Amino acid sequence: MQMTFRWFGEEDDKVTLDQIRQIPNVKGIVGALYDVPVGEVWPVEKIARLKNQVETAGMTLEVIESVNIHDDIKIGLPSRDKYIENYQQTIRNLAGFGIKVICYNFMPIFDWVRTELARELPDGSTTMGYDQFIVDGIDPVNMAKSVAGDSNGYVMPGWEPERMAQLTDLFEKYAGVDEQKLSENLRYFLERIIPVCEENDVKMALHPDDPPRSIFGLPRIVTNFADLKNIIEMVDSPYNALTLCTGSLGENPENDVPALIRYFAGRDRVPFAHVRNIKHLGNGNFEESAHLSEMGSLDLYEIMQAFHEVGFDGYVRPDHGRMIWGETGRPGYGLYDRAIGVAYLTGLWEAIDKGAKAAA
Numbered sequence: 001m002q003m004t005f006r007w008f009g010e011e012d013d014k015v016t017l018d019q020i021r022q023i024p025n026v027k028g029i030v031g032a033l034y035d036v037p038v039g040e041v042w043p044v045e046k047i048a049r050l051k052n053q054v055e056t057a058g059m060t061l062e063v064i065e066s067v068n069i070h071d072d073i074k075i076g077l078p079s080r081d082k083y084i085e086n087y088q089q090t091i092r093n094l095a096g097f098g099i100k101v102i103c104y105n106f107m108p109i110f111d112w113v114r115t116e117l118a119r120e121l122p123d124g125s126t127t128m129g130y131d132q133f134i135v136d137g138i139d140p141v142n143m144a145k146s147v148a149g150d151s152n153g154y155v156m157p158g159w160e161p162e163r164m165a166q167l168t169d170l171f172e173k174y175a176g177v178d179e180q181k182l183s184e185n186l187r188y189f190l191e192r193i194i195p196v197c198e199e200n201d202v203k204m205a206l207h208p209d210d211p212p213r214s215i216f217g218l219p220r221i222v223t224n225f226a227d228l229k230n231i232i233e234m235v236d237s238p239y240n241a242l243t244l245c246t247g248s249l250g251e252n253p254e255n256d257v258p259a260l261i262r263y264f265a266g267r268d269r270v271p272f273a274h275v276r277n278i279k280h281l282g283n284g285n286f287e288e289s290a291h292l293s294e295m296g297s298l299d300l301y302e303i304m305q306a307f308h309e310v311g312f313d314g315y316v317r318p319d320h321g322r323m324i325w326g327e328t329g330r331p332g333y334g335l336y337d338r339a340i341g342v343a344y345l346t347g348l349w350e351a352i353d354k355g356a357k358a359a360a
């Protein structure tokens with residue numbers, strides 16, 4: 001297991017690389033370029049600058065989250081071929097700087113969705129929550145406006161204002177795209193991308209949909225065991241892989257997260273994992289709890305045990321954290337609670353690892 005931490009860049013993250021370096025066990029940064037429009041080639045100069053910043057701070061840059069997929073690829077428009085060519089070139093450019101994993105998602109229009117970004121918990125911390133009843137009753141165009149106004153001045157991933165302005169237009173373009181069509185479009189993309197990944201030793205790691213179910217009538221194809229199995233079989237290569245996000249998959253109580261880890265990480269298809277807890281509140285509702293097992297609905301010990309059992313040596317990062325100790329900033333991405341998450345996951349791993357060695 002290689003512990004990493006997500007960082008949004010000098011201009012757009014209150015958390016500094018120097019702070020991250022002081023979290024025990026964090027060796028690498030999960031980064032991205034945020035000023036390259038979706039669909040364009042990532043310029044080598046900008047990748048070089050990011051890598052240099054991270055290495056100057058004493059860490060490595062081997063995981064990118066995310067290189068986003070242009071909607072024309074997901075919709076299957078003729079213009080997708082141009083965007084796929086650009087994506088291939090971005091893979092080559094990133095490989096030139098030692099990038100090993102690219103995290104991406106294949107959700108139409110929206111990235112992850114929450115209905116509350118600062119729900120107060122009994123201990124006074126705040127966290128993100130999701131209420132299915134609110135989502136069912138909402139006009140997504142208005143939802144986008146409320147998120148834009150409620151994220152402390154930060155742009156939420158996938159919720160960039162310029163995209164949100166085109167929301168009505170996007171919904172029209174997706175009108176003919178059902179789950180089968182979306183799935184075909186993912187296959188089309190992977191068939192053209194994975195050979196380039198194989199040549200350049202970069203793994204594509206698809207992040208599950210969040211929440212793992214259809215919302216706003218849009219198709220979702222990365223939600224459960226059957227979906228994940230279907231995806232890794234579309235192109236049978238270790239380079240066609242998954243980002244196993246315990247929180248996103250765990251939002252559906254029917255997903256057995258340790259079993260998913262044993263199956264997919266056990267087949268060498270999980271180069272990157274997001275590990276966090278989630279608390280089920282019934283009727284599809286949930287909130288993001290602290291990482292500690294007893295604070296939520298997932299057993300983080302069993303999750304780390306499952307990774308250990310299959311000899312996992314990929315990259316891990318704590319996922320979203322709560323806002324604690326008066327910290328303000330990008331929802332889900334403060335310093336303190338994520339640092340506590342790293343310490344907890346690292347402690348679990350050390351205990352599991354030493355226990356396994358003692359028993360051997």
Ligand SMILES: [Mn+2]
Nearest residue numbers: 245248274319
């Ligand atoms: Mn995640």
